[in-house]
Amino acid sequence: MADILVIHTGGTIGMVAGPNGLQPGKGLVEAALRDLGVAPRMEVFDPLVDSADIGPRDWNRMLDLIEGFRGDGVIVVHGTDTMALTGAALSQALGDLAFPVVLCGSMKPLGQGGDSEGNLALALQAAQGKPGVWLAFAGKVLPGAGLVKSDSQAADSFRSVPQDGFAPKARRFDPYRRLAVLTLTPGLPVGFVRAALQELDGAVLRVFGAGTMMHDPALHAVLAAAVRRGCHLRAVSQCESGGLVPAAYAAGAAIWQAGIENGGRETPEVALMRLWLSQKPE
CATH class of the missing domain: 3.40.50.40 (Rossmann fold)
Incomplete structure (x- = not known):
């Protein structure tokens, strides 16, 4: 069995109904992975983070976990609102990778007959594939560097624009830089x-x-x-x-x-x- 690390940051895929709308729910992604017959290593943000609140400290935490991993692939479970930013952040900061890092999210939560189960299953496949940063979404595996969220509602809501290479001077994000x-x-x-x-x-x-x-x-x-x-x-x-x-x-x-x-x-x-x-x- 492949050695996969799942970093669960939060996002719609693992949300439940709350008094003010969808909110993070504990254990949903872990249960869905068990239903798919896999038991990857898990790193779960506590508390889970709505992607609207993702920022440089979170990117640094992801980078630390990814760079410290020695296995076959990484899945980053993440909300769609800032998926393009995190795709760009990881792609630019990580450089050459020996394994795939696959972003995964959904437009509807798990257990609601939407896109979440399919996206998670696709991410598991992609995490055993080609090295690099990718997004598994709507039946496609897209390069993570140039993601564009093109629709706020549709299941097929992302495209990827080709980007040129880059040699960063720093490998971490300064949270105090304005x-x-x-x-x-x-x-x-x-x-x-x-x-x-x-x-x-x-x-x-x-x-x-x-x-x-x-x-x-x-x-x-x-x-x-x-x-x-x-x-x-x-x-x-x-x-x-x-x-x-x-x-x-x-x-x-x-x-x-x-x-x-x-x-x-x-x-x-x-x-x-x-x-x-x-x-x-x-």
Whole structure:
């Protein structure tokens, strides 16, 4: 029998009905694994964490467990709301792996005739397969690095966008580092951007199309000043695929003149993790 470690962080798959809606329920995932005829090693977060609350300390805990494991594969049971962030975090921080790390969650809890049992069974298969970080979901095994949650309700709710390789400067996430994703929109107040960047060590800037932004000299000045003082800015496209092409449009010149890094075809989640794992602008 394969030596599998299951890290149960929480999520819909192991929830039960509560007075205010679904809430974590103890023992459900363990019972489902027994029903599937397996008895893997278990590491269960106590208390279980709704994925809306997952953050850098949780990613570090997962990384410690994964890197300390000597077996055939790891399954990370996780909620779907921040699955793309955790997929990006583990993919960027772990680098080369000798075994598979498989994210698993569901849109409906166990025992409700939904997708959870099938996703868990698929994760067990994938955990004995190809090394790397993966998501087992809706009958598919997707690369974990570029996950996009494309539907908030459907069982088939994830896609994966190809991502480029990355050599992180750090292998753990600093929970005190102040990072965010900022989206450019028409009419965005310059004062808001200035105030936000003054509170941040770095930010992912979601720009238009292949790499353009509004012609606003005051906004350009704010971005350039942030870069000069050491705020680490990385640009990505608001489009799901295609990425950025510097110098394709004059409307994007201010981005590169300010010294903002080109995130290429990175998802915002991947770009955020690369900021987190870079000690300073590259």
